[in-house]
Amino acid sequence: MKDLFLDKISGLPGRVEADGEAIKKLCRLPVVLYGDGWYAPYVREYLARFGAKVAGCFADDGFTASPGTVSLAEIGRRFAEFNVVIAFADFRLARKKLEAKACGQIAGIYFFDAMAAMPGNTLDREFARRHREQFGAVYGLLADDLSRETYAAFLGAKLGGDPERLYEVWRKDQYFPEGLIRLSEREVFVDGGAYTGDTLLAFLRKTKNKYARCCAFEPEPENAAKLAALAGRQRFRDVSIINKALWSGAETLRFSGAAGATASALSAAGAAAVETDTIDRAAPDATYIKLDVEGAELEALRGAAGTIRRNRPKLAVCLYHKPEDLFEIPLYIQSLAPDYRFFLRQHQPVSCELVLYGVTGDTILNSFKKRD
Incomplete structure (x- = not known):
């Protein structure tokens, strides 16, 4: 296969x-x-x-x-x-x-599929051939048929330009897929790339406001201000709004992106300075980590290595920002904690919003405990 x-x-x-x-x-x-x-x-x-x-x-x-x-x-x-x-x-x-x-x-x-060939994020045949073994290794790690079909469909859209198979595996319940992610009343949720609060609001709805605490990281100042205003209006309980980027260390980096943009990224040519922090330092008790950080996902995971080894938090990590993320991210997580089970879900009918879910032990719902 x-x-x-x-x-x-x-x-x-x-x-x-x-x-x-x-x-x-x-x-x-x-x-x-x-x-x-x-x-x-x-x-x-x-x-x-x-x-x-x-x-x-x-x-x-x-x-x-x-x-x-x-x-x-x-x-x-x-x-x-x-x-x-x-x-x-x-x-x-x-x-x-x-x-x-x-x-x-x-x-x-x-x-x-305009998302499939964006500058700096194009996956071509030579890249696929060069990393054939890594793609195969990830395919072998995926825990259900839908994940394997999704991986093949996403790569097919990126390489061959045919979005039809991608449409067939498209699911709408991003970051909280029904039957896959089990949330408890003790969740410590890290929202990496919180934007203006869409995922945070979904988390609060899913938990019915029963959770331990939330840490929402948003580096873009205007978005962070909107998120803070939302938290104030709705009187969020135990939610920290952190105007920093997640990274592998605490430092100052350059940042690119228009004010209020949905997608702003760390960049050597960025016009603004941004402070970074790590999950290991800011949220070492995390139980669920979501990362949509515009290509900095692997660095953010490196800054969460201790938390992942110690806590085995549930993970929802975007894989679509860079071609190498499609194999480097799952293989890195597996190197930290080999007992993770990996599921892939596609959350748009075009080649973006591909999310890797990592779960272990009691966080795996019964329907997924045996490989189908």
Whole structure:
């Protein structure tokens, strides 16, 4: 089974080359985006890499859109014929909506997994071949069929550009997957990359406000201020808002990202200084660690090595920010504590939000205690 998996990923075609040819063809007519949500900027950036100019953007009636986004009817008045590029992550739903509109001026409908080939996060065939053994080792560690299917589907989307298999394994219950993560009234929750509180709020709902304490780390000052304001308004109990980045040590690093951005990262070229801390120092009693820290996940885990060895906390770690994270992170955790069981879940229908869940002992629900 593992050899078949390795042969498949090694033989996938280059997706960027294939997308480039498709984008050249669709540019023979005006290119119009359908969708103006979180995914649209990534699609614009991806099209621009191939020299494609977006002639317009439309959204569903009633959607609060950005300036310049209009209705499909207005697009139809501007162009006699045009190609549509779906700028929704949920591309199947978008395709159904477009087909229901039955607009005869639409010459073609296209979708590209723009997340699969972002600069600095592109996984190509040479990389896959070079790290064949590491990918195989991780595949062998995964504890259920859905995890193995998810790993294969994610790599297939990154390498071959086909998001259809990824759509099939998409699950919506991010960080608290039903039937997998067991929460107790004694949880010490570390929210690494807390943003403005979305995951923290989900944790409070899941525990019904019965927990020991929470440590929410958010390095971007504006986001941290919003999170602190939320905590004040809702009178969170035993929640610490920490305006620092998680790392392997306590130091000062550079930080890049616009004020209030959803994704800001530690970077040598960053414009701002940011203080870092470790989980071993700030939350040595952690029982559940969530990390979505824009590529610093491995360093944050190194700063939690003592806590992981001692406590065996539940882990939810994003694997999609860097290609090497797909094998370095699970193999590092296993080196610290070989008794972890690993599960992978995909939480968007495009190649982002891939989360590795690590659980041990009593934190594994009965339905997962035996390998299926």
